[in-house]
Amino acid sequence: MDTTKNIKFNVQSLNLFYGDFQALKDISFTIYENEITALIGPSGCGKSTFLKTLNRMNDLEPNVTLHGSIQLDSQDINKDMDAIELRKRVSMVFQQPNPFPKSVYENVAYGPRINGIRKKAQLDEIVEHSLRQAAIWEEVKDRLHKSALGLSGGQQQRLCIARTLALEPEVILMDEPTSALDPISTMKIEDLASELKKNYTIVIVTHNMQQASRISDRTAFFLLGNLVEYDTTIKLFSQPSDKKTEEYITGRFG
Amino acid sequence: MHNSAMKKRIAKAKAVDSVMTKLFYLIGSFFLVFLLVLAGYIIVKGILGFYPELLTFSSKGIGNQFFNTIYLVFLSLVISVPLGVAAGIYMAEYSRDGKFLTFLRICIESLSSLPSIVVGLFGYLVFILLTGAKWNLMAGALAVSILSLPLITTTTEDAIRSLPKGFKEGSMALGATKWRTISKVLLPACLPRIATGVILAAGRGFGEAAALLYTAGQSTIINWSNWDVTSSTCPLNPFRPGETLSLHIWAMRTEGSLNPNAPAIANFSAAVLVIMVLAFSLLARITARRISKKSGGQI
Numbered sequence: 001m002d003t004t005k006n007i008k009f010n011v012q013s014l015n016l017f018y019g020d021f022q023a024l025k026d027i028s029f030t031i032y033e034n035e036i037t038a039l040i041g042p043s044g045c046g047k048s049t050f051l052k053t054l055n056r057m058n059d060l061e062p063n064v065t066l067h068g069s070i071q072l073d074s075q076d077i078n079k080d081m082d083a084i085e086l087r088k089r090v091s092m093v094f095q096q097p098n099p100f101p102k103s104v105y106e107n108v109a110y111g112p113r114i115n116g117i118r119k120k121a122q123l124d125e126i127v128e129h130s131l132r133q134a135a136i137w138e139e140v141k142d143r144l145h146k147s148a149l150g151l152s153g154g155q156q157q158r159l160c161i162a163r164t165l166a167l168e169p170e171v172i173l174m175d176e177p178t179s180a181l182d183p184i185s186t187m188k189i190e191d192l193a194s195e196l197k198k199n200y201t202i203v204i205v206t207h208n209m210q211q212a213s214r215i216s217d218r219t220a221f222f223l224l225g226n227l228v229e230y231d232t233t234i235k236l237f238s239q240p241s242d243k244k245t246e247e248y249i250t251g252r253f254g
Numbered sequence: 255m256h257n258s259a260m261k262k263r264i265a266k267a268k269a270v271d272s273v274m275t276k277l278f279y280l281i282g283s284f285f286l287v288f289l290l291v292l293a294g295y296i297i298v299k300g301i302l303g304f305y306p307e308l309l310t311f312s313s314k315g316i317g318n319q320f321f322n323t324i325y326l327v328f329l330s331l332v333i334s335v336p337l338g339v340a341a342g343i344y345m346a347e348y349s350r351d352g353k354f355l356t357f358l359r360i361c362i363e364s365l366s367s368l369p370s371i372v373v374g375l376f377g378y379l380v381f382i383l384l385t386g387a388k389w390n391l392m393a394g395a396l397a398v399s400i401l402s403l404p405l406i407t408t409t410t411e412d413a414i415r416s417l418p419k420g421f422k423e424g425s426m427a428l429g430a431t432k433w434r435t436i437s438k439v440l441l442p443a444c445l446p447r448i449a450t451g452v453i454l455a456a457g458r459g460f461g462e463a464a465a466l467l468y469t470a471g472q473s474t475i476i477n478w479s480n481w482d483v484t485s486s487t488c489p490l491n492p493f494r495p496g497e498t499l500s501l502h503i504w505a506m507r508t509e510g511s512l513n514p515n516a517p518a519i520a521n522f523s524a525a526v527l528v529i530m531v532l533a534f535s536l537l538a539r540i541t542a543r544r545i546s547k548k549s550g551g552q553i
Contacts, residue, residue: 057427062350088429098420101443101546110438111428160424167428 005032008171008201009054014068016049016058023049025225027068031218036193036202038216038233040209042248045222047205051173054203055090056083072171088115090171091164096180097156099148099163104131104140107148107159111167126166134162135192154185161192172196174204178211190215209249213237221245293528300525303518311478316523318474321489322391322496323530326470327459329395329492334402335452341403342410342448343436366404371464373400378468391496394470398462402455409451413444442546449542453535460531463500471495472505499527 009031016024024046031037039047052058053070056077070077077086088111099107108127117123127144131137136158140151148159157177164172174193178186193202194215206212212219213233220230221242229236229245240246311317349355377397382389417440425435441448474497477487486494497505506513506520513519 055427057423060423060426084429084431086429087427091429092423092427094420094423094427096418096420098418098424100421100424100439102439110425110430114428114430114434163424164428 005035007031008033008072009203010069010071010074012069012071014050014053014070015066016046016053017065018061019063023225024053027227029220029227029230031201031203033201034197034199035217036197036204036215038212038219039203039205039222040207040212040219040248041222041228043207044224046225047220047222048175050222051092051175051203051205054171054173055087055092057087057092059083088167089169090173091167091169092173092175093157093160093164093177095176097153097160099151099156099159101147101149103145104148104151104159105144108162108166111163115167130162130166131159133165133196134158135188135195136162152185154181154188157181157185157189158192161189161196165196169200171201171203174202176205176207179207186211209237209251221248223248293532296521296528297525300522303521305515305518308519308522311476316499316502316519316526318476319497319499319502319523320526320530321476322470322474323460323498323500323527325490325492326391326394326398326466326496326498327456327534329391330398330402330459331452331456333395334399334406334455337399338403338406338451338455339410339441339448341407342414343441345407345411346414347432347436347440362404362407365400366408368401369464370401370462371467373397374465374467374469376400377465381469387493389469389471389473389495390493391470392492394466394496394498395459395492397465397469398459401462401465402458405455405458406448406451409454410444410448413447413451414440416447417443445546446539446542449538453538456534456538457531460527460534461500462498463504466498466501470498470501472497472501499523499530503527 007030011030012028014024014027015022027046027050039051041047049058053066054077058064058066066078069079072081072086072090075081077090100110102110105127108130109123112123112126117126128137128141131140136155139155140159143150148156151159157180161172161177178189181189190211193204196202197217204212204216216233218231219233219236221228221236221240221244223244229240229242231241236245237249240249307314309315309317311321345355345358349358374397377393377400381387381393381396385393387393414436421439421443422435425439426432430438473495475487476489476494478489480488481490482488483491485491488494500523503520503523506516506523510516510519
């Protein structure tokens with residue numbers, strides 16, 4: 001594959017079990033910096049599980065065992081890194097928009113406050129900058145101190161993206177970020193992702209194959225816990241090398 | 255033909271629906287009327303027997319009992335709210351499902367259904383006899399805390415568990431620690447529900463008599479010009495005996511009935527107690543709403 005790009009994540013022989021059930025089987029691949037990597041596959045194929053291992057959100061669930069290595073910039077995230085520190089570098093946007101029941105401002109300021117930023121002027125600046133980056137500033141600038149729960153679903157999701165941007169992470173993980181949204185909001189989030197990849201590395205799980213082909217640089221196809229195929233998005237969608245990939249992307253199952 | 259059968263079915267379903275709607279309205283209004291009549295009766299009866307001396311802070315008025323009630327509820331909340339909320343947090347966020355948690359749950363459930371006279375006698379044994387103290391407000395507050403602790407624990411646990419999973423995940427994914435997530439996101443989000451638990455707990459304190467009989471005691475000797483907290487006649491000394499309003503009502507209706515004014519005193523005390531509970535509930539609700547509005551929890 002392309003060698004001019006920097007490797008952000010290097011995953012080697014990753015196996016993950018929920019109790020006795022093996023959810024991920026010997027997954028190995030690399031995720032490149034400043035690209036959008038899409039993870040596709042039918043429900044229950046392990047793509048969301050895999051995404052969660054990248055910032056150790058799977059630590060929150062009981063009975064999970066994990067073998068293999070995941071390296072972020074050549075550092076093993078499970079051995080050499082603290083989960084809290086990792087999550088500041090690798091942030092996550094969820095399927096259901098999940099703003100806190102606080103004001104718009106407090107939602108965005110939450111991350112910086114955790115990092116010990118207390119000065120109001122500095123927080124104001126971070127909040128505005130993050131909201132602008134997430135393309136939602138114009139819509140919320142007059143209601144910064146009102147509840148975030150009053151925003152529409154699409155606005156809430158962009159607010160959640162702004163909330164992660166405020167931490168200045170290196171990687172943003174998105175777990176089906178548009179599946180609960182209407183087409184216009186979806187389009188806004190996709191445009192935003194394409195814009196953000198200039199400065200961030202993005203890994204996105206999606207059920208929507210058009211979405212994967214529209215915005216991603218590389219696509220990984222998961223099936224029953226296996227990584228079936230991983231290639232540039234153009235190649236994977238035009239000339240898939242595996243028959244199962246072809247069947248899935250042409251809509252014959254899944 | 256098919257069509258008319260379907261129409262009949264729909265008509266029947268609609269009729270049942272309308273009957274049920276009316277039934278629930280009826281039950282609802284019954285309870286509303288019942289409560290209004292009951293509270294109204296107590297308040298009106300209390301006011302009818304009113305004479306100015308009742309308002310004095312002396313052995314002839316109920317001022318001292320009024321103060322004791324507030325002070326005792328305050329003391330018991332100071333004990334039971336932090337403990338109960340902490341226990342609720344533990345149950346919801348730190349404990350692991352298993353035998354220990356099941357055992358703990360059974361304990362809490364049993365505790366919440368203990369008869370208050372049992373708690374009162376337990377309090378007498380532990381807080382009075384074992385410590386060698388006299389009847390005192392603190393012992394009463396501790397006894398009431400035993401009754402209100404399970405209430406606050408369960409409400410807090412339920413409140414935290416009923417929050418959307420996304421709040422916790424969202425905060426953890428931003429690199430927050432568990433405690434930070436709990437203190438800055440989860441607790442503020444369920445504050446209104448915890449407030450409900452505190453109101454119920456305080457209600458227990460206001461209304462409790464049996465648990466206080468042998469703990470807080472039935473006498474009140476306070477000197478309102480004595481502000482030396484270590485002195486047993488100082489109003490603020492938590493280790494002095496202090497009769498509360500509900501105990502006073504009971505006393506006035508039993509042994510105190512030699513006093514010709516006893517019925518009037520009891521009725522007026524009851525009215526004051528009802529108004530106090532109402533006022534406290536309102537105040538707690540308004541405060542909780544204001545705090546959660548300030549943090550942006552309400553739309």
